[in-house]
Amino acid sequence: MAVYTEVAEGDLAAFLSRYGVGRLLSYKGIAEGVENSNFLVRTDGGTFILTLYEKRVDRNDLPFFIGLLQHLAARGLSCPLPVEPREGSTLGELAGRPAALFTFLEGMWTRRPSAEHCRDVGRALADLHAKSADFELVRPNALSVDGWRPLFEGCGDDADKVSDGLSLEIATELAELESRWPTDLPGGVIHADLFPDNVFFLSGELSGLIDFYFACNDILAYDLAICLCAWCFEVDGAFNVTKGRAMIEGYDAVRPLSDRELEALPLLARGASLRFLLTRLYDWIHIPDTSFVTKKDPREYLRKNRFHRGVASVADYGFRRQGPSA
Amino acid sequence: MAVYTEVAEGDLAAFLSRYGVGRLLSYKGIAEGVENSNFLVRTDGGTFILTLYEKRVDRNDLPFFIGLLQHLAARGLSCPLPVEPREGSTLGELAGRPAALFTFLEGMWTRRPSAEHCRDVGRALADLHAKSADFELVRPNALSVDGWRPLFEGCGDDADKVSDGLSLEIATELAELESRWPTDLPGGVIHADLFPDNVFFLSGELSGLIDFYFACNDILAYDLAICLCAWCFEVDGAFNVTKGRAMIEGYDAVRPLSDRELEALPLLARGASLRFLLTRLYDWIHIPDTSFVTKKDPREYLRKNRFHRGVASVADYGFRRQGPSA
Numbered sequence: 001m002a003v004y005t006e007v008a009e010g011d012l013a014a015f016l017s018r019y020g021v022g023r024l025l026s027y028k029g030i031a032e033g034v035e036n037s038n039f040l041v042r043t044d045g046g047t048f049i050l051t052l053y054e055k056r057v058d059r060n061d062l063p064f065f066i067g068l069l070q071h072l073a074a075r076g077l078s079c080p081l082p083v084e085p086r087e088g089s090t091l092g093e094l095a096g097r098p099a100a101l102f103t104f105l106e107g108m109w110t111r112r113p114s115a116e117h118c119r120d121v122g123r124a125l126a127d128l129h130a131k132s133a134d135f136e137l138v139r140p141n142a143l144s145v146d147g148w149r150p151l152f153e154g155c156g157d158d159a160d161k162v163s164d165g166l167s168l169e170i171a172t173e174l175a176e177l178e179s180r181w182p183t184d185l186p187g188g189v190i191h192a193d194l195f196p197d198n199v200f201f202l203s204g205e206l207s208g209l210i211d212f213y214f215a216c217n218d219i220l221a222y223d224l225a226i227c228l229c230a231w232c233f234e235v236d237g238a239f240n241v242t243k244g245r246a247m248i249e250g251y252d253a254v255r256p257l258s259d260r261e262l263e264a265l266p267l268l269a270r271g272a273s274l275r276f277l278l279t280r281l282y283d284w285i286h287i288p289d290t291s292f293v294t295k296k297d298p299r300e301y302l303r304k305n306r307f308h309r310g311v312a313s314v315a316d317y318g319f320r321r322q323g324p325s326a
Numbered sequence: 327m328a329v330y331t332e333v334a335e336g337d338l339a340a341f342l343s344r345y346g347v348g349r350l351l352s353y354k355g356i357a358e359g360v361e362n363s364n365f366l367v368r369t370d371g372g373t374f375i376l377t378l379y380e381k382r383v384d385r386n387d388l389p390f391f392i393g394l395l396q397h398l399a400a401r402g403l404s405c406p407l408p409v410e411p412r413e414g415s416t417l418g419e420l421a422g423r424p425a426a427l428f429t430f431l432e433g434m435w436t437r438r439p440s441a442e443h444c445r446d447v448g449r450a451l452a453d454l455h456a457k458s459a460d461f462e463l464v465r466p467n468a469l470s471v472d473g474w475r476p477l478f479e480g481c482g483d484d485a486d487k488v489s490d491g492l493s494l495e496i497a498t499e500l501a502e503l504e505s506r507w508p509t510d511l512p513g514g515v516i517h518a519d520l521f522p523d524n525v526f527f528l529s530g531e532l533s534g535l536i537d538f539y540f541a542c543n544d545i546l547a548y549d550l551a552i553c554l555c556a557w558c559f560e561v562d563g564a565f566n567v568t569k570g571r572a573m574i575e576g577y578d579a580v581r582p583l584s585d586r587e588l589e590a591l592p593l594l595a596r597g598a599s600l601r602f603l604l605t606r607l608y609d610w611i612h613i614p615d616t617s618f619v620t621k622k623d624p625r626e627y628l629r630k631n632r633f634h635r636g637v638a639s640v641a642d643y644g645f646r647r648q649g650p651s652a
Contacts, residue, residue: 008437025432025528031355040354040366042432043332047368106351106368111334202351 005037005052005095011029012041012050014095018085019101021045035213037097040104047104052097054171058110062098062099064139065092065212068132068189069102069145075131077124078208080105107200107207110269111182116236118231120206121199122250125191127226128209129220130255132189139215148174151278158285163299170181170277178269182219183263188224191215210315221261224251225268227278228317229304237303245318252319273308277301331363331378331421338367338376341420344411345427347371361539365397365573366430369571373430375406380425383539390465392416393514394458395428401457401601403450406431433526433533434535434636441572444557446532447525448576451517451553454535455546456581458515467518467542469601471507474500477604484611489625496603503597508590510602517541518548520585547587550577554643555602555630563629573642578645588647592637599634603627 022044037052065173126268159167193214200208232243280298348370363378399407406428442597485493519540558569
C-alpha cells in the first residue's frame with residue numbers, strides 16, 4: 001500500500017492531454033494496491049484513478065489486464081474501466097513507467113464481512129467467470145500448483161523457524177496436491193486475489209471489483225476456493241459455515257457448479273490456502289523486518305490449510321445441493 | 327507520507343453523520359502529511375479531507391490548529407476549512423484518535439518553483455501574517471532558537487559521522503545565533519513549514535496553503551527566512567537571487583518589511599537553515615536506515631546555512647528597497 005513513483009504536474013498534465021478529460025485540478029497518491037503506484041486524479045471531467053505500473057508487474061501482462069477490464073466493463077461488470085485516449089494506446093507512459101487512467105469506482109471494502117457480503121461476492125465471482133468466458137487473451141497462473149514447489153524451495157530451511165515442523169508439513173501437503181491436482185475441471189479467467197479489500201460495497205450492495213493484477217487463466221472453482229479462504233474464516237480461525245454456504249450458493253445461482261467441481265472444492269481450497277501460506281512464508285523469510293511492507297503472518301494460512309484437509313465434502317462448508325443434483 | 331490508522335466504514339459513517347454531508351461514497355488513504363493520517367472522503371455532499379491526529383501531534387495543540395484554519399478561512403485565505411458539525415465540537419474522535427473533516431482544496435504543489443511562484447508565496451505568506459494578526463490563541467515555537475541546543479545535544483557525537491567537523495561548525499553557529507537572536511522584531515502566527523509541498527497552484531495561480539501543523543507564534547520575518555531557504559535554492563545548491571528578490575518583493579508588497587526586519591533577515595535565515603539542519607540531522611542519526619521514512623540529507627541545510635553566513639545584506643538575496651526606505 002504505497003506510492004512508489006513521484007509524478008510532476010507538468011508531466012501528468014501532458015499525459016492527460018491525450019484523454020479529453022479537461023483541466024487537471026488535483027492529484028493525490030493513494031494507499032491502494034501493493035504492486036503499483038495509484039493516484040486519485042481530479043479534472044474538470046471528473047474523478048479518475050491513475051495507475052503507474054511498477055517493476056513487479058510484467059509489462060507483457062499489461063495488455064491482458066487492460067483488455068480484461070475493458071472486456072468485463074463492456075459486459076456490465078462493475079470494475080475500473082480504462083479510459084480511452086482520443087488517439088493512441090490505452091496504455092501510455094508517465095514518469096518512465098507504463099501508465100493508464102481508469103474510471104473511479106465509488107464504494108468501500110468491508111472490514112467485517114457478513115454472510116450477505118459473502119453471498120454477493122459468490123455471485124459477483126460467478127458473474128466475472130461467465131463474462132470473461134469469451135475473453136481471448138490468455139495469461140497462465142504462475143502461482144498455481146506448478147509454481148508452489150519453486151516458492152517452497154526458495155524458503156530453504158527457514159520454514160521451521162516460523163513454526164516447528166512446518167517444512168515437513170508443507171512438503172507432505174505439496175506432494176499430495178501435486179499428485180491429486182485436478183486437470184479436467186472447467187477453466188477460464190479467474191481473479192485469483194478477490195480478498196475483501198478488492199470488493200467494494202455501497203449502501204450494503206456490492207458496487208464493484210478492483211485490482212485484477214493477479215488475474216489469469218486457471219480452474220474456475222479454484223477462484224471460489226480462494227474466496228472461501230479469504231472471506232469465510234473468523235478472526236479466531238474458525239470457518240463460518242453460514243458464510244461458506246452463502247458464498248457457494250451465491251456462486252452456484254449465477255454459474256451452476258457441477259458435481260465434479262463441488263467434489264473438488266475441498267482439495268482446491270487446500271491448494272488455495274497452501275498458495276497463500278507459501279507466498280506469505282516466502283515474504284516472511286525474505287523481506288527484512290524493518291521494511292515498510294507489513295508482512296502477513298503465514299501461520300494464518302497454515303491453520304486454514306489444516307481446516308480444509310479435514311473437510312470431507314462441501315457439506316462441511318455448509319453447502320447442500322437443493323433438489324436433484326446437476 | 328503515510329496512512330497510519332485503519333478506519334472501518336461503519337465507524338467513519340457514524341463519524342460523518344454529525345456533519346450533514348450526506349451518504350458516504352468512498353474513502354482512500356492518501357500519501358499526504360507526515361504527522362497524521364489523511365483520507366480523501368467522497369460523500370453525496372462533496373469531497374473532503376479527513377485528518378486523524380496521530381501521536382506525534384500534541385492534543386493540546388489541536389484547538390490552536392483548528393481555530394487558526396477557521397480564523398484564516400473566514401478572512402478569505404485559501405486553506406482547508408474545518409467542516410462544522412451540526413452539533414458538538416469541530417474536533418471529533420475516530421478510530422481512537424482526534425479527528426476533523428476539512429474542505430478539499432483543488433490544486434497541486436509545484437516540483438519546479440519559478441520566480442513567479444516565489445513571488446506568489448511571498449504574497450501569500452504576508453497575507454497569512456496579516457490575517458492571523460488578530461488570532462487569539464497562542465502556541466510557542468518549540469523549534470525556535472531555544473529548541474535548537476536540546477536537538478543538537480540529542481545528536482551527541484554522531485554529527486561528525488555525517489560530515490567531518492560538523493559538530494564544531496554547528497556549535498559555533500548555534501552559540502552565535504543564541505547570542506545575537508533578535509527579540510524586538512514584530513511577532514505573530516507563522517506557518518513555519520511553508521515548503522513547496524504545502525502550497526497549491528492551479529493554472530499558474532496560487533490556490534491554497536495546507537499543513538498548518540507546525541504553525542506557532544514567532545518572529546514574522548523568520549517565516550520569510552524559512553521560505554527563502556525552502557524555495558530559492560537551486561538543485562545544485564546555488565541561491566537564485568531572482569527568486570529571492572521576487573519572494574521578498576511579494577511579501578513586502580502585502581506586508582511592508584521594516585528596515586530592522588530586512589537587516590535581520592540574513593541572521594534569521596541562518597537560524598532557519600540551522601533549524602532544518604538540526605531536525606534532519608537528528609532524524610538522520612535516530613531513524614534506522616531501513617525505516618519506511620525517507621530521511622532527508624542534513625547536509626543540504628548545512629550548505630544553505632553556510633550561504634546565509636556569507637550574506638552581507640538583503641541585497642545579496644536580490645532585494646533592494648525601491649525609493650526612500652520605510
